[in-house]
Amino acid sequence: MNSKTAHTAITRRSALVLGAGLAAAAASQTVACAQPAREPVPAHSPTRGRFLVNGVRNVRRIAKLTGPDAMNDTLKVGFEGGDLGSMFTAGHRTYFLFGDNFADRAPGQTGGGGGIWHSNALAWTTDTNPADGIRLDGWVTDVNGKAAEILPGKHEPDNTGEVTKIPTQGWAIGHTLYAAYMSVRHWRAAGEWDANEARLARSTDTGRTWTILRDAAWPGTSGFVQLAHAEVVSEGRRWMYQWGIPSGRFGPIRLMRMPYSTGGVENPRHWQYFAGLDRRRRPHWSSRLSDAQIVLDRKSAELSVLWSPRLRRWLLTTMDANSPAVLYEGINPWGPWSEPHTILTQEQCPGLYGPYTDPRYVSHDGTRIYFTLSIWDPYNVFWYSMDLIDARRR
Template sequence: MDLTRRGLLAAGTVASLATACSGGRGGAAASPVPGGFVLGSVDGVTRVAQLTGPGAINDTASVLLAGADLGHMTTVGERTWFVFGDNFGIRDADAFGGTGEVWKSNCLAWTTDDDPTDGITFDGWVLDDLEQVKEVLPGDHKPNDQVGEVTKIPTQLFAVDETMYLAYMSVTHWGEPGVWETDHAGLARSTDDGQTWEILEAVTWPGESGFVQLAQVPLTVDGVDWIYLWGIPAGRFGEVSLMRVRAQPAAVEELSSYEYFAGEVDGEATWSTDLNDAVVVLDRGTAELSVLWSSHLERWLLASMLDNGSAVLYEGLSPWGPWSEPHEILTQADTPGLYAPYLCPRYVADDGRRLFFTLSIWGPYQVYWYSMDLRRTGGD
């Protein structure tokens, strides 16, 4: 199978443990913080380790995983879950991009490793009866002809109490670099520590909506626990919108419980239960994304790509912005085929000045571990 999809992408060839790895409740500001932007630059970007495939610090061959991408992270208790997308169990040594045999749309690894400085060692995987990585949300694997589902790509994972939720997009066609089409986006639920999953048929968003790919942060507002979810359409050129849902299983599993950011009135955020009222909070060509609250900067950070090109970092004054101009992390010239920079608040160092992140690279079709340093304007 050769996936000419989100990758041919080279068209443009904190510190505390939180409930989930795209943010955190402790100290995060739910309203605009005073003052302006304080991030001066991103520098010191370093490849720390390879996480998947031949030559990685993890033996992924033993679970029949020879190539994978994505690797967004969520911490539940002491475990941090790594969620991978399309993966292949058998690949030629010189294989390029998403190609190979024993194709699975997704899989999950977990770790208790809390030292990001030398890479992340996986403690285990969700496995099938053959002791191979399990496709937890089976994709239909239809031809890439816009007729049926090609694959189910996981876009985010979060937890409420002991229940885990996995967001996915149902891809029906991989088009030009950074362009694809989806039938819908949805949620699946696990109540047995990720071993089995049930798709929630009543919780879906249209494939042309702005909530096909997600980033999430658990956030407490006026004593109420919420899951904030930033969304983009299918592909890598969409604008960012924002929704939220109460951090209760009954709410997460009821589509009418979701509230969409509908703008500000007299400086106050307004929310609507009507998807059509959702407004854009970041009007940049955005790809796979992650969001966290930086305790070092006391600002929000959003990592993604810009127009299917460079990996970038935005600074935000509130969950809905305003957002800064993009700070360049890596370019396609630096690292051809890069995509999907995912942050995790568990994995920071130097009092939040250094962030660690996963990064997919299309050429070898593997996931790598990187670090970057945040420099304040006029200081460190």
């Protein structure tokens, strides 16, 4: 794959870019520590009623995580330009799943493209102080010490087969790691693409090698091509809830769940899709994908979800109609969900996408949330923070 071909294959994933340059942001001044061990998360909010978040403020760029002049020397592992960086925590490690990345890029190049193209990469950290950025401890590497493509993409010409395999989320069940990915077939206009399918892969050796699961998959036309996860306890059982969207950045959000076990995750016969509420406002679950109901009818993009123990609410980050990065507050996993609270606009930060959070990187008092954010120019991943405006505080 030469540089020109790689650039053509990837460039259509660009976020909507308004204007030129990047918004300046002050460095974070408040030190925060990682959250302690997570408590079981209830499916039903114990504090029903009104929304508690009035918006966000003090959005700050803290550090550049990848690429030239980043706080991590990613060039030594052949990661000069790349995106995404969705996170999941397993034990003492937090893993970062990156998307299409390149080891050889022209100076000043904008967007995805370059030589030595990998569809994905995996790094990890044990850093528990997010206030000054995240120091990556290691990567899954190949025999040459370069960041490995953990799920090799076929890199076929656009709209002929599989262009790339992009990880959309990961999680752990005990010592077993899972990565969800989408197989992209065709890049369309900005923020639009077609997928062949979405599928799960498994690792039992801390991410060094991966096995693509034969049965754990969704059609490329389904509402579960891109996922966000959270561990939930409902009626005494542990579940892995998954919020899903179609391919692209303009789809509504649906909800499903898997039993919190390796067998439950890997066998679709155990999966359940949110199919609406009964007369007593209790959730109804169905084994049929076709029964999956929309829980948030907004034009959504790459997403992540976490539970706020302080607010007793769900917090979902994504984009709205391929433009601003936004946060929604949910009273239950299926809603109701608030109107979007703007985190950053495209005018403030041209080319932004992929605001990903993880429960480990929330301040002890629950008011400050840290997140990764991809920026199309310079096509790398940055570390940000934002403060929640709590309606209960004057």
